[in-house]
Amino acid sequence: MRVETRGVSRLTMHNITDASRVSRATLYRNFSSKCEVFAAAGVIVDIGNCYAERDVRQWIGRTGERIGLVQVSDVTIGTIAMPGAGTRGLPGSGELPIEEFLRTAIAAGYAGPFEIEFLGLGNVDEDAVLASLDRMDAMLHRLGV
Secondary structure, eight states: OEEEETTEEEEOOOSHHHHHHSOHHHHHHHHHHHHHHHHHOOEEEEHHHHTTSTTHHHHHHHHGGGEEEEEEOEEOOBOSSSBOOOOEESTTSSOOOHHHHHHHHHHTTOOSOEEEOOOOOSSOOHHHHHHHHHHHHHHHHHTTO
């Protein structure tokens, strides 16, 4: 039996005897084609979600040109005595070292777009959005982008 999923043919094994008859060349060809797809895929660096990961800046530096998009948001962390909300917000509204993240991605060879993650529905604080755009523009200008 052959299964078609999203236009991609998948091997289906009927039993262990049938499985043993599948040639290594066929397995290699299928594996190689899947590796080509993964190699072409980019990685999204979501600053608002990955900021607390261990060695995240080193990881961004190693990922370099495989980054497909840098998504930018900020987080209010606070302190033990006065914790922040811990929710994401517009760049510049929190405490993350956004410019350092951007510098790391650019130094690693990233030359793609920077997406501002805008959370929330309902009334939009247009002044806050414009102020955030100005802050992002100034950061990218300082970084030579």
